[in-house]
Amino acid sequence: MKAYIIKAYGDASAAELTEFSEPQLCPHDLRIEVAGMGLNPVDYKTRDGLLKAIYSPTLPIVMGNELSGVVSECGTEVKNFKVGDKIVARVEKDRLGAFAEQVCINEEVATFAPKSIPLGDAAALPLxxxxxxxxxxxxxxxxxxxxxxxxxxxxxxxxxxxxxxxxxxxxxxxxxxxxxxxxxxxxxxxxxxxxxxxxxxxxxxxxxxxxxxxxxxxxxxxxxxxxxxxxxxxxxxxxxxxxxxxxxxxxxxxxxxxxxxxxxxxxxxxxxxxxxxxLFMHASGSELAELVQMVDDGQLKIIIDKKFDFADIAEAMAYLEAGRAKGKVIVNIDKT
Ligand SMILES: NC(=O)c1ccc[n+]([C@@H]2O[C@H](COP(=O)([O-])OP(=O)(O)OC[C@H]3O[C@@H](n4cnc5c(N)ncnc54)[C@H](OP(=O)(O)O)[C@@H]3O)[C@@H](O)[C@H]2O)c1
Structure with a gap:
């Protein structure tokens, strides 16, 4: 699968879009075919190595903290989702991996995607x-x-x-x-x-x-x-x-x-x-469900400043890193 990874900490040149091994499905996990990815300052701060005091995984890792997509496989212990469900999630902080064609996440951090907006856009919501x-x-x-x-x-x-x-x-x-x-x-x-x-x-x-x-x-x-x-x-x-x-x-x-x-x-x-x-925010499928409801009730608008293709994720990151975004910057994977 294609993924945006870092092999070593550093500036923008430390990250690359490349072929990478598919993630492993654990018993409580959902495997997601990613439709959209939200970009956040924490992504380039992680790449820069600024979060090493609290999160120091063995590199290489797939970057990315939030996504929307479709469930393609469920772990043996999954209770609340099935194959084909459309979901959004802020992925687990010590796992990351949202900037990829496929991601595995614990079902606890996921919730059903809003019905009133395109699935790819919903990736702007979680984090x-x-x-x-x-x-x-x-x-x-x-x-x-x-x-x-x-x-x-x-x-x-x-x-x-x-x-x-x-x-x-x-x-x-x-x-x-x-x-x-x-x-x-x-x-x-x-x-x-x-x-x-x-x-x-x-x-x-x-x-x-x-x-x-x-x-x-x-x-x-x-x-x-x-x-x-x-x-x-x-x-x-x-x-x-x-x-x-x-x-x-x-x-x-x-x-x-x-x-x-x-x-x-x-x-x-x-x-x-x-x-x-x-505050260091935490992933929560149940709180995210409340926010999804607000979106579907028309009480919470998602403002998307700019949308990029996955092939241009480096450009998307540079755009966010410039610090002038009005609303969210997202990346969509075109499945057509
Ligand atoms: N601790 C956590 O759990 C957590 C979670 C999420 C985000 N964060 C942090 O929160 C910060 C904001 O995140 P974000 O996603 O909102 O970033 P962002 O989208 O990149 O914020 C960009 C916006 O900030 C405005 N801005 C820049 N300097 C400003 C200033 N001095 N006063 C007022 N507005 C200013 C810019 O407006 P102009 O272009 O008009 O200046 C621009 O619209 C980041 O540092 C991020 O790492 C932390």
Missing amino acids: AALTAIQALRDELGASAGKHILITGGAGGVGTFAIQIAKYLGAEVTTTASPRGEALVREMGADHVIDYTKTDLADVTTKFDGVFDLIGGDTLKACFGLAKSGATVVSISGTPEPVTASKDLQAGLKLKVIFWLVSFGLRRMAAKFGVTYRY
Whole structure:
């Protein structure tokens, strides 16, 4: 089968589209004939070797974290799917493999694909939308009466995050450049801060919760914008001890490392009386099923910036890596 793999960590030249062995089916697995693949910044960060502290597989590996496709074989213990089912999944974090013609995944991370959109497009949903719902509902408790700040509203995660926060009843302020303003308003943002003109440190509104997608100085500024007692959840900052225990179920060693590397951010957050949380999202077929239902009910739109053919996956990755995507970047495998 064709697969996009890395044999060694490195820049874009470290990844190649090549022939690779088919994945092995385990008892709880579904074998999927892939129709669509969603691209995410975690793909090029993995390729660069930035995630080695938490995930260090023996190379070569097939890259890729999310997909849509059709079940072609079921493991002996599979309970909920059958051959021919159309599914979407954020694959297991320690397995990857979505950038291939064929993938094996545990049935627990899969759910039935939305019926209202093309199967290939559905690959844009799992990772970014799961991240948004886990941050906004599970960590921040976004709901009616709460005003939430989302930094970076125009990208893959941001376009879902705005819609999900609004769906949960919250008032939403987001940051975007003029390139993304119309899109974030279309997603439902109540207020937009143009990050190219306004320094977040000058913003006077205080928020009930912050979902930070940007990290760096943007994250630091967010601590001063959260109400005392509120939480700032970042997916682009530095992992902290709860990331190790709750998101990664890791042992004491990683918890201590994350305690050390996040010390400065946690101290800064404490100065403002807020809690700093770095979320590392998790795969979940059941939460994904809720998001699929929202798509089919017309409550969650999938924004696709650009769609590539599998033969052009390197170009797709470079496009995403440029950092200007509005919504999601996906790759489709043409079966015709
Ligand atoms: N921890 C986790 O579990 C997890 C999960 C998912 C994603 N992430 C991380 O979250 C981040 C966002 O992911 P994504 O998929 O949304 O990325 P993305 O689609 O590549 O985001 C691109 C968008 O970000 C906007 N942007 C860039 N700099 C900005 C700034 N300073 N302020 C506001 N907007 C800015 C760009 O808008 P303009 O072009 O208009 O500037 C562009 O539309 C990545 O770092 C990713 O690795 C982490």
